[in-house]
Amino acid sequence: MDERTGLPVVTMIGGGQLARMTHQAAIALGQSLRVLATGPGEPAALVAPDVVLGEHTDLDALRRAAAGAEALTFDHEHVPGEHLRALVAEGVAVHPGPDALLHAQDKLVMRTRLRDLGEPVPPFAPVSSVEDVTAFAAEHSWPVVLKAVRGGYDGRGVWVLDDADAAKTTVTELLAAGTPLMVEQRVALRRELAAVLARSPFGQAAVWPVVETVQEQGICTEVLAPAPGLDPERAEEAEELALRVAAALGVVGLLAVELFETADGLVVNELAMRPHNSAHWTIEGSVTSQFEQHLRAVLDYPLGATATTAPVTVMANVLGGDPVPATGVDERLHHTLARFPEARVHLYGKAERPGRKVGHVTVRGDELDDVRTRARLAADHLSTGVWSDGWDPHQ
Numbered sequence: 001m002d003e004r005t006g007l008p009v010v011t012m013i014g015g016g017q018l019a020r021m022t023h024q025a026a027i028a029l030g031q032s033l034r035v036l037a038t039g040p041g042e043p044a045a046l047v048a049p050d051v052v053l054g055e056h057t058d059l060d061a062l063r064r065a066a067a068g069a070e071a072l073t074f075d076h077e078h079v080p081g082e083h084l085r086a087l088v089a090e091g092v093a094v095h096p097g098p099d100a101l102l103h104a105q106d107k108l109v110m111r112t113r114l115r116d117l118g119e120p121v122p123p124f125a126p127v128s129s130v131e132d133v134t135a136f137a138a139e140h141s142w143p144v145v146l147k148a149v150r151g152g153y154d155g156r157g158v159w160v161l162d163d164a165d166a167a168k169t170t171v172t173e174l175l176a177a178g179t180p181l182m183v184e185q186r187v188a189l190r191r192e193l194a195a196v197l198a199r200s201p202f203g204q205a206a207v208w209p210v211v212e213t214v215q216e217q218g219i220c221t222e223v224l225a226p227a228p229g230l231d232p233e234r235a236e237e238a239e240e241l242a243l244r245v246a247a248a249l250g251v252v253g254l255l256a257v258e259l260f261e262t263a264d265g266l267v268v269n270e271l272a273m274r275p276h277n278s279a280h281w282t283i284e285g286s287v288t289s290q291f292e293q294h295l296r297a298v299l300d301y302p303l304g305a306t307a308t309t310a311p312v313t314v315m316a317n318v319l320g321g322d323p324v325p326a327t328g329v330d331e332r333l334h335h336t337l338a339r340f341p342e343a344r345v346h347l348y349g350k351a352e353r354p355g356r357k358v359g360h361v362t363v364r365g366d367e368l369d370d371v372r373t374r375a376r377l378a379a380d381h382l383s384t385g386v387w388s389d390g391w392d393p394h395q
Contacts, residue, residue, distance in 0.1 A: 007031050008299055011065045013056050014075025015042030017348035017357070018275045018291075021283070022075075023048045025291035033295075035075075036065040043348045044075070059083045066092045071298040073253055074274045077104045078151070095201070095252040095298040096273045103249055104273040108149045108182045117248055119241060120267045124184035128175070133167040133183050140185045146170060149180040158218065160186065187267055189260040193227055194278035195242035196256045196290065198297040205246060206293065206303040208286060210238045213258070213278050219355065222376065223315040225281045225308065228368050230261075238266055245271070254279070254294045277317070277357070282306075284344050284362045285313030310364035314372045316379035318347070318361060322354035325385030332385050335393050336361075336378050343378045358383075 002009050007030055012019045015037025023033040023044055036052045037045040045051045054061025056079045066072045071093045084098035096104075103110040111124045125136050127146070137144050146167075148157035161167045174181055192215060197207035209226035227235070242257040245268075256276035260267040279290040288296075288304025296303050325332070329347070336345060340363070347359035361378045365371040380388045387393075 002032070005030060005032075008070030009034055009050075009068060010295060010298060011036065011052075011069040011072045012044070012075050013062065013065065013072065013079055015039075015044040015051070016075050017043045017350065019044035019075040020047055020348060021280075021346070022275060022291045022294060025289055026295055028292065029295060031295070034065060034069060036061060043350055046349045057083075059086060062087060063090075069093075071095050073294070073298045074101070077101060077273060081105070093298075097250065097252070100249045100251050101273055104271045106149055107147055107270075108180075110271055111182070111184070113249070114245070114268055117245070119245060120265060122185040122187050122267055124182055127171065127181035127183050130168050130171045133161065133171055134164050136183045137161075137164070137167070143186050145184050145186050146174075147182050147184065148174075149182050156218070187260045187262060187269075189262055189267075191227075191261050192269070193230070193238060193259040193261050193266070194223075194256055194276070195238040195259065196254065196276060196279040196282075197239075197242050197246055198254050198290070198293040198303055199246045199251050200297045200303060201252050201300045203247075204303050205243055206288075206306050207239045207242060208279060208282060208290075208306045209308060210235045211278055211281070217355075219317070219319070219357075220277050221317055221319070222372070223278050223281050224368065224372065225285055225313045225315070234261070234266070241266065241268070253297045254290055277360075280346070280360050281313045281315035281362055283346070285309055285315075285364055311366050312368050312371045313362060313364045314368075314375040315360055315362045316375040317357050318359035318379045318382045320352040320354050320356040320358050321384045324352045324354070325383075327385035329382075332382050336381050338393065339381075339387075339391065340374055340378045343374065345378070345382070347382075 011034040013036045015035050019035050020043040026033045034050040035044045035048045052065040073095050081098045084094050088094050111121050114121050143160050143162045146159040159170050192213045194213050195210050199205040212224040212227040213220050214222040246255045254275050256272040258270040275290050275294050283289045287307050344362045350358045361375050363371050363375040
């Protein structure tokens with residue numbers, strides 16, 4: 001409990017942009033998020049007054065961050081499970097708990113559990129040798145997808161193997177480096193979807209409309225909310241799937257279920273148990289943002305409404321340019337806001353480097369193509385300093 005406000009303290013492990021935006025939501029509730037950050041220059045540490053410096057792998061640092069907090073939650077899923085179990089044993093309310101979080105940390109555990117629950121997942125197998133991959137491909141055909149069991153995001157930790165030669169080279173190298181691996185069938189997908197919900201310790205759950213996520217080279221570049229042209233029955237199927245998974249795994253807080261839409265139905269791709277890039281649109285596009293909802297959930301407050309605030313919302317990620325543009329970010333922001341005053345810009349305070357998510361832009365409206373064009377132009381200009389449609393602000 002915060003003695004100054006009489007309100008509970010929530011600790012978030014990790015000082016990235018998710019913690020930064022969760023802190024912004026906490027302010028509206030009269031609270032201040034406590035953050036465990038590795039340094040004072042991390043996005044959340046730049047704005048939050050209550051910062052504990054330390055590593056997420058250091059149990060003593062985790063204890064310092066958790067002291068006096070009503071709940072402890074996450075900006076990322078990389079905290080060692082044994083540390084979380086030690087905190088739970090000491091009376092810390094960890095949300096989601098280590099047994100649930102394991103399914104977002106370990107892809108093989110996740111695939112196995114979801115298969116046992118009867119949820120749709122692609123065929124998969126653990127990999128301890130090149131022969132494991134070639135035998136799997138003999139049954140399911142090439143190409144196959146090789147994944148690091150732990151870690152990996154934005155396309156990292158995923159390799160598409162076209163044949164036995166590629167498997168021999170890649171698998172041998174990764175196993176020699178000590179990378180735990182699994183292989184799965186490459187899914188013939190139509191598009192990628194995401195179903196995001198929040199669940200409280202009491203068991204209340206609230207799900208947002210299913211969205212389409214647009215990926216380029218493994219990185220999410222756009223989120224279209226709600227998913228355009230999605231059959232209402234398929235949307236309901238995705239929402240019910242996410243609700244079942246959250247209940248079965250005992251998730252508390254946010255759960256993002258990344259899905260493949262195929263000709264035969266839905267297939268689960270990944271799980272995340274924290275605020276998620278696919279729901280950044282909810283800050284402006286929903287009655288309750290994912291960040292406020294996550295706080296409500298881990299504190300066991302009643303959850304907020306998830307209705308949309310516009311017929312169409314598009315979130316476009318701002319990626320570091322390649323090369324980093326010569327124009328400063330302030331100049332790019334100035335011209336972006338001048339051209340699109342309706343756009344909502346969120347910059348994370350991160351150093352720019354090629355392909356890094358340094359912010360996002362959200363635009364709302366009535367017609368998808370128009371909203372998507374405006375969001376994409378704004379985000380691309382913030383990334384590159386160039387208007388991709390040739391617009392000249394000086395003319």
